[in-house]
Amino acid sequence: xxxxxxxxxxxLRVLVVSVGDRAxxxxxxxxxxxxxxxxxPYEVLDASAQPLTxxxxxxxxxxxxxxxxxxxxxxFTSGGSGFTAEEWQxxxxxxxxxxxxxxxVAGFPTTNPALGLDYGMAxxxxxxxxxxxxxxxxGTGRLFAYVNTATPLGIPEFSFWGVPQSGDPARPxxxxxxxxxxxxxxxxxxxxxxxxxxxxxxxxxxxxxxxLHSNVLAYQFVDFATKGVFIxxxxxxxxxxxxxxxxxxxxxxxxxxxxxxxLSYRLTPADLENVVxxxxxFRQAHPLAATxxxxxxxNGVGAKGWTPNAPVAKPVAEDATLVTNSLFSYGRSxxxxxxxxxxxxxxxxxxxxxxxxxxxxxxxxxxxxxxRVVVTNTLAQPLPVQVCxxxxxxxxxxxxxxxxxxxxxxxxxxxxxxxxxxxxxTFASGACVTAQLTGPGANELDITPIWQAWASGARPxxxxxxRATANGSATLASAEHGTAxxxxxxxxxxxxxxxxxxxxxxxxxxxxxxINHTYSALQMDRxxxxxxxxxxxxxxxxxxxxxxxxxxxxxxxxNELGLPGYQEGLQYLLSDSHAGLHDRRGTEEDPSDDIPFxxxxxxxxxxxxxxxxxxxxxxxxxRPNQDREQRVPGFDLFLLPRFPTNVYVNxxxxxxxxxxxxxxxxxxxxAAGNDPCTVPGAICAPRTYEELLxxxxxxxxxxxxxxxxxxxxxxxxxxxxxxxxxxxxxxWMDAVMTRxxxxxxxxxxxxxxxxxxxxxxxxIVARERNVRGWLDIxxxxxTLVADGTARPLVTGLTVGEPYGGQRIGKVTVGxxxxxxxxxxxxxx
Numbered sequence: 087x088x089x090x091x092x093x094x095x096x097x098l099r100v101l102v103v104s105v106g107d108r109a110x111x112x113x114x115x116x117x118x119x120x121x122x123x124x125x126x127p128y129e130v131l132d133a134s135a136q137p138l139t140x141x142x143x144x145x146x147x148x149x150x151x152x153x154x155x156x157x158x159x160x161x162f163t164s165g166g167s168g169f170t171a172e173e174w175q176x177x178x179x180x181x182x183x184x185x186x187x188x189x190x191v192a193g194f195p196t197t198n199p200a201l202g203l204d205y206g207m208a209x210x211x212x213x214x215x216x217x218x219x220x221x222x223x224x225g226t227g228r229l230f231a232y233v234n235t236a237t238p239l240g241i242p243e244f245s246f247w248g249v250p251q252s253g254d255p256a257r258p259x260x261x262x263x264x265x266x267x268x269x270x271x272x273x274x275x276x277x278x279x280x281x282x283x284x285x286x287x288x289x290x291x292x293x294x295x296x297x298l299h300s301n302v303l304a305y306q307f308v309d310f311a312t313k314g315v316f317i318x319x320x321x322x323x324x325x326x327x328x329x330x331x332x333x334x335x336x337x338x339x340x341x342x343x344x345x346x347x348x349l350s351y352r353l354t355p356a357d358l359e360n361v362v363x364x365x366x367x368f369r370q371a372h373p374l375a376a377t378x379x380x381x382x383x384x385n386g387v388g389a390k391g392w393t394p395n396a397p398v399a400k401p402v403a404e405d406a407t408l409v410t411n412s413l414f415s416y417g418r419s420x421x422x423x424x425x426x427x428x429x430x431x432x433x434x435x436x437x438x439x440x441x442x443x444x445x446x447x448x449x450x451x452x453x454x455x456x457x458r459v460v461v462t463n464t465l466a467q468p469l470p471v472q473v474c475x476x477x478x479x480x481x482x483x484x485x486x487x488x489x490x491x492x493x494x495x496x497x498x499x500x501x502x503x504x505x506x507x508x509x510x511x512t513f514a515s516g517a518c519v520t521a522q523l524t525g526p527g528a529n530e531l532d533i534t535p536i537w538q539a540w541a542s543g544a545r546p547x548x549x550x551x552x553r554a555t556a557n558g559s560a561t562l563a564s565a566e567h568g569t570a571x572x573x574x575x576x577x578x579x580x581x582x583x584x585x586x587x588x589x590x591x592x593x594x595x596x597x598x599x600x601i602n603h604t605y606s607a608l609q610m611d612r613x614x615x616x617x618x619x620x621x622x623x624x625x626x627x628x629x630x631x632x633x634x635x636x637x638x639x640x641x642x643x644x645n646e647l648g649l650p651g652y653q654e655g656l657q658y659l660l661s662d663s664h665a666g667l668h669d670r671r672g673t674e675e676d677p678s679d680d681i682p683f684x685x686x687x688x689x690x691x692x693x694x695x696x697x698x699x700x701x702x703x704x705x706x707x708x709r710p711n712q713d714r715e716q717r718v719p720g721f722d723l724f725l726l727p728r729f730p731t732n733v734y735v736n737x738x739x740x741x742x743x744x745x746x747x748x749x750x751x752x753x754x755x756x757a758a759g760n761d762p763c764t765v766p767g768a769i770c771a772p773r774t775y776e777e778l779l780x781x782x783x784x785x786x787x788x789x790x791x792x793x794x795x796x797x798x799x800x801x802x803x804x805x806x807x808x809x810x811x812x813x814x815x816x817x818w819m820d821a822v823m824t825r826x827x828x829x830x831x832x833x834x835x836x837x838x839x840x841x842x843x844x845x846x847x848x849x850i851v852a853r854e855r856n857v858r859g860w861l862d863i864x865x866x867x868x869t870l871v872a873d874g875t876a877r878p879l880v881t882g883l884t885v886g887e888p889y890g891g892q893r894i895g896k897v898t899v900g901x902x903x904x905x906x907x908x909x910x911x912x913x914x
Contacts (some may be wrong), residue, residue, distance in 0.1 A: 092714070093147065093862055093863070093864050093865070094147045094148075094149075094184065094862075094863045094864065095147070095148050095149070095860045095862050095863060096148070096149035096151065096152040096186060096723070096860060096861050096863065097127075097148070097149065097150050097151060097152065097858065097859070097860045098127065098152055098183050098315070098316055098317050098858065098859040098860060098861060098868065098870075099127045099128060099150060099151050099152065099310075100121060100126055100127070100128040100129075100151060100152070100154070100155060100308065100311060100316070101128070101129055101131060101134050101142075101143075101150070101151040101153070101154045101159065101199070101314065101323075102114060102118070102121070102128055102129070102130045102131070102154045102155045103130075103131050103138075103154065103155070103156045103157065103161065103168075103169075103177075104130055104132050104133065104134075104157045104158075105132070105133055105134050105157060105158050105161050105162065105163050105168055106132060106133070106134055106163075107132065111157050111158075111159030112157075112293060112294040112295065113158060113191040113192050113293055114130065114157050115294070115295045116293050116294060116295040116300050116301075116304055117155055117157065117191060117304065117307065117308075118130070118193065119295050120301075120304045120307075120308060120792065120793065121308065121318075121729050123131075123320075123792060123793045124224045124308065124316075124318040124319060124320050124793055124879075125315060125317065125319065125849050125852055125853070125857075125878055125879055126308060126312075126318035127317055127318075127857070127858060128314050129150075129792045131152075131165070131308060132168075133161040133167075133168025133169055133173075134161075134163045134168045134376040137173065138169060138173040138176055138177060139176075140176065143144060143176065143177070143180045144180060144184070148860070149180065149183075149184035149186065151186060152184075152186060152188060152312050152313070152315065152316070152501060152861055153186060153188075153189070153308070153310075153311030153312035153313075153316070154177065154181060154186060154187070154188040154189070154311055155188070155189045155190075155191065155307055155308070155311050155359060155804065156188065156189070156190045156191065156193075157191045157192065157193075158191070158192060158193035159192070159193030159194055159195055159196065159203075159288065159290065159318070160193055160194055160196045160198065160201070160203060161204060162193065162194065166453075167198075167201055167203075168348060169572055170201075171200060171201050171202055174201050174202045175202050178202065178282075178284060178876060180530050181284050182282050182284050183281055183414050184863065185283075185863060187284075187285045187286070187287070187310055187311050187312075188284070188285070188286045188287070188311060189287040189289075189306075189308070189311040189594070190205075190242070190287065190288045190289055190290075190301075190305035191289055191307060192245075192289055192290065192291060192292055192293050193246065193290060193521055194210065194246050194290070195207045195210055195246060195248040195288060195290050196210075200689055201301070202574060204257055204258060204299060205248065205258070205260075205278065205286075205288055206248075206250055206257055206258035206259070206260040206276075206278050207248030207249060207250050207251060207260070207776050208248075208249050208250065209248065209249040210246060210247070210248045210249075210254075211247050211248075211265065211272070212244065212245065212246050212247070213244075213245055213247060213248070214244055215241060215242050215243065215244070215245075216241045216245060216247075216266055216267070216268070216274070217238045217239070217240055217241065217264065217266070217267040217268065218239040218240075218241055218264040218265065218267060218274050218291070218299070219235075219237060219238050219239075219264070219265055219266075219267040219270065220233065220235035220238075220239070220263065220264055221262055221263065221264070221265055221270075222235075222277075223261065223263070223277075224263040224264065226403075228309065228310075228314055228891065228892070229263060229277065229306070229310075230263060230306050231890065231891045232305070232830055232832045232890045232891070233302065233707065233829065233830060233831070233833060234827065234828060234829055234830060234831050237828040237829060238262065238267050239299050239302060239829070240298070240299060241274070241291055241292070241299050242297065242299075243291065243292030243293065243294065243297060243299075243300075244292045245290055245291045245292045245781075246273060246290035247266055247269070247272035247273060247274055247290060248260075248272070248273050248276075248290060249271050249272060249273070250262060250273055253590055255281065256281060256545045257281075258278040258279060258280045258281075259278070259279045260273065260276050260278055260288075261276055261277045261278075262275075262276045263275045263277060264276075264291075274289070274290055274291050275288065275289045275290075275291065275303065276288050285310075285895070287305070287307060287310040287311070288304065289303060291303065292504055293383060295792075297788070297820070298784055298787055298788045298791070298829075299638060300828075301787075301788050301791035301792055302791060304791075304792075305320055305791075305793075309892075312882075313879065313882075314882045314892050315849065315868065315881065315882035315883070315908055316880075316881050316882065317852075317857055317858070317859060317863060317870070317878055317879075317880055317881075317882060318879055318880070319836050319876065319879030319880065319881045319894040319895075320793045320881075320894075321793065321795070321889065321894070322790050322791065322793070322826075322830065322832050322833075322834050322835065323790065323793075323794070323834065323835045323836065323837055324375060324376075324378065324786075324790055324793040324798070324822065324826075324834050324835075324836060325381065325795070325797040325798070325836050325838070325839075325842075326378075326381065326797060326798050326799070326800060326815070326819070327381050327382075327383055327649050327660070327704075327728060327797045327799040327800070327839070328380055328381065328382055328383070328801060328802055328804065328805060328815060329383045329603060329660070329735075329799055329800065329801045329802065330383070330384075330385060330421045330603070330607070330735070330799045330801050330802045331382040331383065331384035331385065331388075331591070331603070331802050332352075332384050332385055332387075332388030332389040332587065332588065332591075332802075333352065333385050333387075333388040333607065333802065334350040334351060334352035334388075335350060335351060335735050335736060335801055335802060335803040336349065336350050336351075336736055337349040337351055337736050337737070337738065337742065338736040338737055338742050338743075338745065338746045339804070340733065340741075340742070340745040340746075340904060343749045343753075343754070345736045345771055347617075347887075351738050351803045351806055352388075352587065352802070353587055353802050353803075353805060353806065354586070354587065354591070355586045355587055355590035356476075356807065357805055357806055357807050357813075358587065358590045358591060358805075359590065359594070360713070360807040360811050360813070361380060361396065361597075361805050361813070361816075362594055362597045362884065363811065364811060364812075364816045365378070365379065365380060365597065365816075366489075367781060368816060368819055368820065368823075368888060370390070370825040371820070371823075372557060372753050372820075372824075372827065374823070374826070374827060374831075374832070374833050374834050375823055375833075375834040375836065376833075377666070377835070377836045378596065378819070378834075378836045379597070379599055379836065379838070380597075380598050380599070380815075381598065381599035381600070381601055381797070381838065381839060382598050382599065382600055382601065382802075383601035383602070383603035383660045384600060384601070384602075384603055384640070384643075384644075384649075385603050385604065385605060385606060385607050385640070385662075386605045386606075386639060386640045386642070386643030386644070387582075387606035387607070388607050389585075389588045389591070389643055389647060390584050390585040390588050391584050391588055391592070391643070391646050391647045392450075392451060392581040392582070392583065392584060393458045393584075394453070394579070394580075394581050395580045395581060395582055396604055397579055398577070398579065398580060398582075399458075399576070399577055399578070400438050400575060400576045401438065401565065401573060401574075401575050401579065402436045402437065402438045402457075402565050402573065402574035402575060403437065403438060403565060403577065404417075404436070404437045404481075404482040404549070404565065405417075405422055405434065405435060405436040405437070405482070405564050405574060406419075406422070406434070406480075406482055406483065406485075406495045407419060407421075407422050407423050407432055407433070407434055407435075407827050408431075408432070408433045408434075408435060408495060408496065408497045408510055408511055408551075408657055409431075409432050409496075409497055410429070410430045410431045410432070410497060410499075410510070411497055411509075412496060412497050413496050413497075413498065414485065414487050414488070414489075414491055414496060415483045415484070415485025415487070415493050415495065415496050415735075416485055416486065416487045416491075416495070417481075417482040417483030417484060417485050417490045417493070417495060417507065418482070418483070418484050418485060418486050418566055419485075419487060419564055419566065420563070420567045420568060421462065421562060421563060421564055421567070422434040422436075422459075422551050422561070422562040422563075422564045422574075423560070423561055423562070424469065424471060424523065424553065424554050424559070424560045424562065425554055425558065425559035425560070426553075426554035426555070426556065426557050426558065426559075426637075427557055427559075428557070429688040431510065431553060431554065432554075432559070433510060433511060433551055433552065433553045434551070434552045435476060435480065435495065435511055435522050435549060435550070435551050435552075436457065436549050436550055436552070436560060436565075436574055437476075437480075437547075437548065437549025437550075438549070438575075438576045444517055445505070450580075450581060450582050450583035451580065451581045451582075451583065452534075452537065452538075452541065452578060452579075452580055453579045453580060453581050453729050454532065454534050454561060454577075454578075454579040455532075455533055455534045455536075455537035455576060455577070455578055455579075456530040456531060456532050456533065456534075456576070456577045456579075457473065457530070457531045457533050457550065457574065457575075457576060457577075458528055458530050458531075458574065458576070458577050459523075459528070459529050459531065459552075459562045459563070460526075460527065460528050460529070460562065460563040460571075460572040460573075460574075460576045461524065461525025461526050461527060461529055461560050461561065461562060461565075462525070462526055462561045462562065462563055462572070463525060463526060463559075463560065463561040464525060464526055465523070465524060465525045465558065465559075465560060466558070467558070468522040468523065468524045468811065469522060469523045469524075469554055469556065469558040469559070469560050470520065470521075470522045470554070470556050471520070471521055471522060471523055471552050471553060471554050471555060472518040472519070472520055472521075472552070472553050472555055473518060473519050473520075473533055473536070473538065473550050473551070473552050474513035474514060474515065474517065474518035474519075474520055474533050474550060474551050474552075475513060475514050475517050475518075475536045475540075475545055475548070475549075475550055475551075476511060476512065476513050476548040476549050476550060476551055476552070477512050477513060477514050477545070477546070477548060478500055478501035478506060478507060478512045478548060479500065479501060479546075479548050480501050480511075480549075481494055481495065481500070481501040481502070482492065482495070482547065483495055484655075494513075497509055497510055500512075509586060510912050511551045513550075513551045514545065514607035517535070517536060517545070518540065519531075519532065519533060519535060519536065519773055520555075523525070523560040523562075525560060530577065533550060536550060537576075560784060562574070566775055567838070584829050588647070589883060591647070591649075592647055592648060595647075595649050595650055596650055597653060598653075599838050599839060600644065600649045600650065600651050600655060601655060601658060601660055601839045602637065602640050602641060602644065602655060602656075602658070602659050602660065603640065603660050603661075603662065604636040604637060604640055604659075604660075604661055605635070605636045605637075605639035605640040605643070606636065606639075606676075607662040608628065608632060608636050608662070608883045609628060609661075609662060609663065609665040609666075609670075609674075610628050610633055610636070610661040610662070610665045610688055610691040611627070611665045611667075611668065611669050611670055611686070611688050611691075612624075612625040612626060612628060612630060612668025612669070612670070612672045613625055613626055613627075613629075613632065614672045620802050621672070622672075624671065624672060625671075625672035627669075627690065628666065628688055628690060628691060629690055629695050630690040630693060631691055631696070633666070633688075633694035633796045634694035634697065634698065636790050637659060637694060637695060637700070638698060638740060640846075641698075642657070644807050646791060651838075654840040655839060656698075656699055656700070657700055657702055657840065657843055658700070658701075658702045658703075658726075658839040658840055658842070658843055659695055659700045659702070659703050659704070659706070660703075660704040661691070661704075664704065664705055664706040664709065664712070666687065666688045666691035666692070666711075667683045667686070667687055667703070667705055667706075667712060667725070668680055668681060668682050668683045668686040668687070668709060668710070668712070669681040669686035669687075669688065671889075673775040682709065682710035682711050682712075683705070683709070683710065683711045683712050683725070684711065684718065684719050687718065687719075689720070690697075692718060692720075692723060693721070694720045695723065696721050696722055700723065701723060701724060701843055701847075702717070702723070702724050702726050702842065702843030702846070702847075703706045703723055703725055703726065704726055704727075704728050704797075705725045705726065705727045705728065706730060707727035707729050707730070707796060708728070708729075708730050709847040712725065712727060713727055714727065715727065715846040715849060715850055716799060717850065724843060724847055724850065726796070726842055726843060726846055727794075727796045727830065728796055728797045728798070728799045729786075729789055729796050729797070729798045729799070730798075730799060731782060731786070731798050731799070731800060731818065732747055732778065732781075732782055733782070733800055733804050733814050733815060733818050734747075734801075735801040735804075736803065736812060737803065737804065738803045738804070738806040738808060738814070739806070739808040739814075740775040740808070740814070740817075743775070743778070743814060744773065744774065744775050744778060747778055748772040748773060749772060751767070751768050751769045751773075752768060752770075752771065752772050753772070755768050763772060772853070779817060779818065779821040780821065780825075782821065782822070782823040783818075783822045783824070783825035783826075784820055784825065786798060786818075786822045786825075787822060787825050787826045787829065790822075790826060790834070791829075791830070795835075795837050795842060795845065795846070797839075797842070800814075800815045800818075804818075831891075832889070832890045848876070848877045848878065848879075848896070849878075849879075851876050851877070852872070852876045852877070852878035854876075855872045855874040855875070855876040856872060856873045857870065857871075857872040857876050857878045857899060858871060858872070859871065861908070865906050866907065866908040866910075867906070867907055867908070868880075868883055868905065868906045868907075868908060869903045869904070869905050870897065870899045870903065870904055870905075870906070871899060871900075871901065871902070871903045871904070872899045872900055872901065874900060874901065875898065875899075875900045876898075876899055876900070877896050877897070877898050877899075878897065878899065879894060879895070879896055880894070880895060880896075880897055880906070881893070881894050882908060883895065883897075883907065883909055884908070884909045885897055885904040885906060892909070892911075893909045893911070
């Protein structure tokens with residue numbers, strides 16, 4: 087390992103001193119989760135089992151830690167303090183000599199001269215639960231600067247409090263930051279400054295990783311202990327995925343307390359219009375989340391874009407040849423001639439009488455109209471021509487070019503001896519299209535813009551004139567040709583319109599993000615028949631070809647519909663029900679026989695995804711072993727967790743959702759003769775919709791404050807306008823952000839699916855390649871190095887952008903050390 091060149095330095099690493107392992111010490115679990123997600127290097131010393139030695143803390147003038155976090159104030163275990171007096175003294179000496187701060191997560195604020203401990207309290211007590219009130223200087227400088235100090239902080243855990251001592255200069259100065267709202271002299275969180283220069287952030291609040299108040303406090307423990315300079319970074323994020331776009335979801339039946347396949351809901355165009363309006367209203371109401379956008383994992387089988395119909399051919403009923411300065415009529419000849427020789431021309435005129443005016447051939451859209459003509463002679467080279475819309479009516483006549491065939495049309499006359507306004511056929515020169523005749527054989531001349539003008543009524547349909555623009559001659563079969571297949575026709579390429587929802591999605595596509603959710607939602611672990619069909623003893627494992635087709639076909643739909651984000655989105659994939667990551671053995675409703683990830687992953691699915699360039703696969707954080715960002719063993723793939731919510735796939739209204747929620751968490755236990763209050767995870771009383779939203783907001787804000795970027799997922803049914811423009815998902819969003827704004831002032835990032843993967847991969851690689859560094863205490867220069875190229879976040883250096891009052895940036899490091907200056911405005 088590289089060694090700093092002289093002078094005092096501290097490694098950018100946090101020492102967490104615990105009183106047990108993560109299963110027994112809730113403070114350790116809270117801090118380990120926080121540090122892991124932020125990417126902060128740390129070591130754990132279990133005070134109940136490991137001694138604190140000089141070698142743990144330092145090597146000469148090099149300190150091994152730039153911050154210390156104690157999970158318990160006195161490190162109390164069943165045998166007393168986990169540290170001896172000598173160990174406490176060793177820790178305090180280290181903090182003083184290397185100017186390292188200490189943060190205390192919880193515990194009794196003891197004054198114990200025998201251990202050398204004094205947390206500066208004149209009186210100490212406890213409270214089973216409480217409400218904390220922020221007091222200055224909290225919310226200023228670097229002390230809980232991210233907190234909305236106007237909102238009290240609920241503390242549903244047993245806690246201690248202390249009344250700060252005053253007047254004794256030999257004891258620490260205590261500055262309360264959070265106090266008991268019912269007893270303002272009782273400090274719950276405080277900053278301690280010791281006469282010897284040591285600084286401690288003391289929390290006597292009971293904490294657990296799943297508690298909202300704990301996640302409000304957790305970041306400050308790290309930020310204070312490290313003085314705001316550390317490897318890693320913390321952002322607040324809230325992204326949402328709304329699965330099953332273009333499909334219908336089965337609905338909950340309150341009468342049977344089951345999902346009913348006879349009841350289903352698929353979004354309507356009006357629903358989608360409403361989502362856009364609700365999204366805009368949400369952004370305006372919650373400016374801290376002004377970039378939020380609904381992301382729609384979609385299944386292409388349910389989408390119907392413009393569908394090509396079989397080509398429609400309409401015969402040309404009338405045609406003729408016009409010869410320069412000739413009075414002869416060729417209206418009944420079996421051939422047409424298009425030719426030029428100097429100033430002498432032969433022009434063809436054609437009109438399909440049965441489509442002379444709208445409506446066009448039956449279709450929702452005319453994509454292309456071509457004039458198909460058959461050249462019967464061999465050309466020395468292609469003959470360039472113009473096809474021009476005639477602007478005057480004409481009659482075909484009966485002439486074959488003989489001396490007595492004097493009827494129209496001719497070079498001069500168009501009908502009943504009525505002259506063309508312009509000899510040779512009056513046409514709109516500015517509307518001509520260019521083409522060329524090759525031969526022999528069929529030639530298709532694209533006249534789509536001419537047809538569009540006819541169909542719109544912008545120009546009367548009098549047919550077209552074909553004229554050569556270079557010397558040469560082409561003979562065309564006419565409408566009277568002996569071979570019917572050679573006669574001129576108009577060819578219509580038509581399409582049928584999308585279904586209304588697909589059409590609306592295409593119209594509003596830029597308001598949403600789009601995610602590949604596989605084509606027809608086939609299960610990627612096993613392929614079972616429909617539930618109403620006979621079931622095999624064991625459903626076969628989904629094969630490679632099926633998995634490949636499901637992923638690839640959905641990409642085709644993505645392109646065909648013109649939905650945005652295709653190229654960026656190729657690397658991210660969501661399977662239906664997150665299947666293929668674990669093996670449900672074909673019994674989706676019975677998890678008892680499931681084989682969890684990674685043992686239960688389907689290698690056929692993983693290989694197909696990898697072969698198609700996928701790198702990131704969404705997982706369900708509520709399933710075993712899927713609750714962390716990680717590599718997929720044996721593949722160049724990464725697992726990215728998503729959070730489920732208690733807004734259910736089979737619910738479209740508050741009534742449906744609440745009925746199902748209360749059945750799952752309360753009524754079914756009562757029906758089974760059990761007391762729900764004694765069942766883990768159940769609730770003691772049914773909830774109203776407002777209570778359900780409040781509980782969801784509490785849990786979701788806890789997720790957000792943990793620093794995890796993991797999206798929360800919903801389903802298309804949850805975007806139904808159930809009345810007044812409201813939807814289950816936007817109700818949820820509003821409740822979450824309202825709760826968040828009560829607690830925090832930081833802007834909320836809303837990373838898109840394509841952004842999630844690279845960021846998670848950077849975090850994983852930074853851990854794997856042991857990104858590390860040290861701070862020169864005197865020069866305030868940080869040196870970073872790694873075992874290979876990595877791109878970690880760093881906080882408190884002169885790189886990146888400000889966020890929450892400090893600078894956070896992503897840097898590239900490798901085996902050659904690189905240096906950065908500490909940002910004085912970011913350091914705490």
